[in-house]
Amino acid sequence: MPPMEVGEVGRARAIQVQGMLAVLRHVHAHPATTRARLARDLGLSRGSAAEIIARLHALRLVAESGAEPTGARGRPTRVVHRHDRGPVVAVAELSHESWGVAIAHLGGELCPVRRERHDRPGAPEDVLARMGAALREVQAAYGTRLRAVGIALPGTVSDGRLVAAATLGWRDVDIARGLGIPFSMPVITGNDATMAGVAEARRGSAADAGVALFLTVEVGIGGVLLERGRAATGATGAGGEFGHMPFGDPALPCPCGAHGCWDLEVDGRALARYLEEPPPAAPRTAAGAVLHRARTGDAAARAALDRVAGNLGRGVAGLVNALDPQVVTLSGLAVVIADLAGPAVRAAYLAGLMGFRRRTPPPLVPARFPDDGSMRGAAELAFDAVLSEAGLDEWRRDARDAAG
Amino acid sequence: MPPMEVGEVGRARAIQVQGMLAVLRHVHAHPATTRARLARDLGLSRGSAAEIIARLHALRLVAESGAEPTGARGRPTRVVHRHDRGPVVAVAELSHESWGVAIAHLGGELCPVRRERHDRPGAPEDVLARMGAALREVQAAYGTRLRAVGIALPGTVSDGRLVAAATLGWRDVDIARGLGIPFSMPVITGNDATMAGVAEARRGSAADAGVALFLTVEVGIGGVLLERGRAATGATGAGGEFGHMPFGDPALPCPCGAHGCWDLEVDGRALARYLEEPPPAAPRTAAGAVLHRARTGDAAARAALDRVAGNLGRGVAGLVNALDPQVVTLSGLAVVIADLAGPAVRAAYLAGLMGFRRRTPPPLVPARFPDDGSMRGAAELAFDAVLSEAGLDEWRRDARDAAG
DNA sequence: CGATTATGCTCGTTACGCGAACAAAATCGG
DNA sequence: CCGATTTTGTTCGCGTAACGAGCATAATCG
Numbered sequence: 001m002p003p004m005e006v007g008e009v010g011r012a013r014a015i016q017v018q019g020m021l022a023v024l025r026h027v028h029a030h031p032a033t034t035r036a037r038l039a040r041d042l043g044l045s046r047g048s049a050a051e052i053i054a055r056l057h058a059l060r061l062v063a064e065s066g067a068e069p070t071g072a073r074g075r076p077t078r079v080v081h082r083h084d085r086g087p088v089v090a091v092a093e094l095s096h097e098s099w100g101v102a103i104a105h106l107g108g109e110l111c112p113v114r115r116e117r118h119d120r121p122g123a124p125e126d127v128l129a130r131m132g133a134a135l136r137e138v139q140a141a142y143g144t145r146l147r148a149v150g151i152a153l154p155g156t157v158s159d160g161r162l163v164a165a166a167t168l169g170w171r172d173v174d175i176a177r178g179l180g181i182p183f184s185m186p187v188i189t190g191n192d193a194t195m196a197g198v199a200e201a202r203r204g205s206a207a208d209a210g211v212a213l214f215l216t217v218e219v220g221i222g223g224v225l226l227e228r229g230r231a232a233t234g235a236t237g238a239g240g241e242f243g244h245m246p247f248g249d250p251a252l253p254c255p256c257g258a259h260g261c262w263d264l265e266v267d268g269r270a271l272a273r274y275l276e277e278p279p280p281a282a283p284r285t286a287a288g289a290v291l292h293r294a295r296t297g298d299a300a301a302r303a304a305l306d307r308v309a310g311n312l313g314r315g316v317a318g319l320v321n322a323l324d325p326q327v328v329t330l331s332g333l334a335v336v337i338a339d340l341a342g343p344a345v346r347a348a349y350l351a352g353l354m355g356f357r358r359r360t361p362p363p364l365v366p367a368r369f370p371d372d373g374s375m376r377g378a379a380e381l382a383f384d385a386v387l388s389e390a391g392l393d394e395w396r397r398d399a400r401d402a403a404g
Numbered sequence: 405m406p407p408m409e410v411g412e413v414g415r416a417r418a419i420q421v422q423g424m425l426a427v428l429r430h431v432h433a434h435p436a437t438t439r440a441r442l443a444r445d446l447g448l449s450r451g452s453a454a455e456i457i458a459r460l461h462a463l464r465l466v467a468e469s470g471a472e473p474t475g476a477r478g479r480p481t482r483v484v485h486r487h488d489r490g491p492v493v494a495v496a497e498l499s500h501e502s503w504g505v506a507i508a509h510l511g512g513e514l515c516p517v518r519r520e521r522h523d524r525p526g527a528p529e530d531v532l533a534r535m536g537a538a539l540r541e542v543q544a545a546y547g548t549r550l551r552a553v554g555i556a557l558p559g560t561v562s563d564g565r566l567v568a569a570a571t572l573g574w575r576d577v578d579i580a581r582g583l584g585i586p587f588s589m590p591v592i593t594g595n596d597a598t599m600a601g602v603a604e605a606r607r608g609s610a611a612d613a614g615v616a617l618f619l620t621v622e623v624g625i626g627g628v629l630l631e632r633g634r635a636a637t638g639a640t641g642a643g644g645e646f647g648h649m650p651f652g653d654p655a656l657p658c659p660c661g662a663h664g665c666w667d668l669e670v671d672g673r674a675l676a677r678y679l680e681e682p683p684p685a686a687p688r689t690a691a692g693a694v695l696h697r698a699r700t701g702d703a704a705a706r707a708a709l710d711r712v713a714g715n716l717g718r719g720v721a722g723l724v725n726a727l728d729p730q731v732v733t734l735s736g737l738a739v740v741i742a743d744l745a746g747p748a749v750r751a752a753y754l755a756g757l758m759g760f761r762r763r764t765p766p767p768l769v770p771a772r773f774p775d776d777g778s779m780r781g782a783a784e785l786a787f788d789a790v791l792s793e794a795g796l797d798e799w800r801r802d803a804r805d806a807a808g
Numbered sequence: 809c810g811a812t813t814a815t816g817c818t819c820g821t822t823a824c825g826c827g828a829a830c831a832a833a834a835t836c837g838g
Numbered sequence: 839c840c841g842a843t844t845t846t847g848t849t850c851g852c853g854t855a856a857c858g859a860g861c862a863t864a865a866t867c868g
Contacts, residue, residue, distance in 0.1 A: 011422075011423070011857090012856075014824095019824085019825080039846095044825080044826095046848085047825075047826070047847085048825050049847095067833090067846090072835080073836075074833080075833045075846040076833070077845080164759070209639070211638050211639040232727070234615050234727055235728050235730035235766075237728070239615075240728075244722070244726065244758050246722045247649075247651070314650055315650070318648070318649035321649060322644070322646050322648065323636070324562075324637065324639050324645075351662065351663070354568065354648050355568070355661030356562065356567040356576070415824065415825055416823095420854080440814080443815095449858060450815070450817085451819090455855085475865095479813080481814080482816090809868105811866105811867080814865080815865095816861105816862080817862075819859100821857080824853105826853085827850100827852090832848095833844100834843100836842080836844095837843105838839105838842105
């Protein structure tokens with residue numbers, strides 16, 4: 001069967017592709033779904049579901065198992081899950097402390113491949129070369145099963161370039177080139193907070209929310225607005241830099257080039273400034289230390305924490321006023337701040353909300369994936385490319401070439 | 405032909421509806437399109453295009469004319485446009501100065517029905533009753549051709565209620581009930597700035613932008629983020645209240661209940677405060693007076709204007725950092741401020757942008773529809789409901805009942 | 809005025825999912 | 839233990855929409 005061409009043999013072929021994609025996306029969103037359930041959820045007749053699943057099985061995209069008694073009346077149904085030789089995506093994550101590479105299967109399961117720690121990452125070339133080597137290792141291992149790559153980066157990503165990464169000390173890095181990825185598969189690069197937000201919106205704390213806001217505090221604040229599981233990343237992919245909104249002291253210069261950014265009011269730099277201590281070389285580590293002091297009775301640290309908590313709450317309120325999410329997911333230090341200084345966060349949050357919102361303020365909830373959210377999100381975005389018309393066409397073409 | 409039922413006679417029927425909707429949406433987006441052009445743009449064969457257009461013509465949704473020589477080689481093609489007895493939507497707009505009702509045709513053409521001015525609108529019941537009467541007049545005139553109603557309101561709209569309207573002095577008004585609309589057609593209520601943004605994104609200054617930001621200054625700032633022509637209105641429809649982000653002096657209380665809102669830094673209240681004059685009863689009118697003074701050499705007014713211009717530029721920069729639009733459309737007083745104090749706006753705008761954005765800052769452009777943008781946007785959203793599967797089903801059902 | 813180009817029309821063909829009918833596999837209750 | 843009931847799986851004739859080849863039509867070109 002040749003890949004579908006627009007117009008050939010009518011729109012019926014387009015319907016087939018839509019049916020196959022609907023089933024694949026259902027299996028991805030609900031690993032261990034059943035044939036009966038997906039037929040019901042997708043509004044397919046049982047005959048159609050059978051045929052589509054057979055078609056996908058022949059392409060080694062899904063497999064069936066089970067049909068074991070459930071204790072309920074009626075003929076047992078079969079479980080539909082990913083095929084053992086089905087597509088995988090590679091995901092890479094870079095942070096100021098380490099980098100990691102994993103693969104992800106249809107359904108979202110992550111399998112770590114490599115992780116290396118680094119104190120100061122040094123030159124981009126070095127780190128990216130090692131990451132690229134790990135990715136090529138994955139490609140060697142999985143061959144044509146590897147269909148896309150997702151890369152989560154700690155900074156502002158615009159048009160596929162890491163244009164600012166304060167924690168790494170990098171500026172304007174061509175990531176794909178640095179990784180030396182020669183293969184032609186889709187490569188999705190994005191901000192790590194944006195990707196973590198996607199993971200929370202699809203499988204995490206915000207899975208039931210049509211509109212959600214994700215915020216994380218590491219060095220500064222990152223985040224993203226999510227609508228029906230999709231990140232509002234803007235025209236160039238750099239949306240979500242809420243930390244560079246002028247919620248702070250306008251006299252304070254920000255490393256980003258602007259002044260008065262929210263970033264400076266909610267992280268380790270803010271804590272140090274409120275304690276009248278010198279700016280920390282490693283704001284994240286310094287923040288941890290101050291929070292520990294606050295936890296163990298240091299009054300000055302406590303007061304600094306309360307100020308930062310107020311700044312956090314007030315900024316979140318402003319975003320809620322502007323973007324009207326149903327839920328706000330917090331991650332990173334934001335969760336710790338909310339834990340240790342909940343009343344200060346909440347008071348500033350409620351005070352910052354427009355009056356009509358105070359009756360039912362969107363809840364602030366902790367992330368479900370605090371440690372690997374950005375990898376999970378990178379996997380989701382990579383699978384978006386795979387579970388598309390173009391992705392399915394490519395898979396079919398490769399399957400045919402392999403059979404021929 | 406009965407309305408389409410999911411599953412009946414295969415997905416072929418679903419294909420038909422998609423084809424019809426694609427053609428209708430094309431005609432709506434491109435009034436005076438041609439049969440040849442829409443076949444090409446939509447990837448239809450000429451036979452299919454002919455059949456779909458015939459189907460739509462039979463339903464009195466579109467008509468054809470022309471086929472007149474164009475001077476180009478080849479057989480002339482026909483123009484496809486709205487049917488004279490096709491669907492219309494009613495649009496209503498309420499502002500602090502007046503209210504208006506119009507109808508809109510497929511393709512976007514607006515025809516005014518009624519407009520009344522009011523100095524102080526008074527009780528919601530009175531104004532809404534008059535607007536409701538005008539809408540019922542439209543219903544009487546158009547009968548079943550009237551398919552939806554769009555209503556643009558000057559304040560925060562959440563879950564269909566006008567929960568805050570500072571310029572009207574209204575709070576928490578049930579609009580549909582106040583209008584007394586008994587009919588069961590879709591009624592789309594929304595913020596006037598949001599709707600004006602939709603108009604600019606689809607047919608105006610931001611029509612070519614995938615992601616756009618719309619901002620208008622009247623009393624305070626309203627606006628919306630737009631993605632592919634759709635407004636990011638949030639979970640309850642209240643998104644876009646950028647004026648209630650804390651870009652200002654945190655000590656300043658805002659009528660909304662929060663403090664330090666951007667609203668207070670960019671309108672007539674800000675100008676008055678900077679001039680050390682009492683708060684104006686009508687901030688919009690007062691702003692106009694100050695701008696006139698600034699224009700005619702009043703140094704104090706000029707200085708106040710420059711401060712407001714800086715506040716505007718700085719806040720816009722923060723939104724650009726966060727939302728990453730391709731273009732920012734300005735309307736209302738924002739355009740006047742940008743005209744009179746362009747350098748101050750631009751300087752603050754560029755200074756507030758993250759460094760990497762300064763090379764290619766999203767342009768600030770004036771609205772294409774400064775006077776009726778919110779009505780045009782209300783029409784767009786009302787037609788969204790009409791040009792949908794449900795809307796087409798309803799139209800077909802009514803057409804059948806009328807013929808039977 | 810024949811050649812060329814572009815569009816409009818006709819109609820046999822293709823390919824999709826539907827769903828009725830039946831088969832299979834479980835539990836229920838007497 | 840077995841017939842009844844429920845739920846799922848399989849089969850296959852059916853209906854339907856769009857395709858596109860082939861031809862007709864209507865314009866401009868040289």
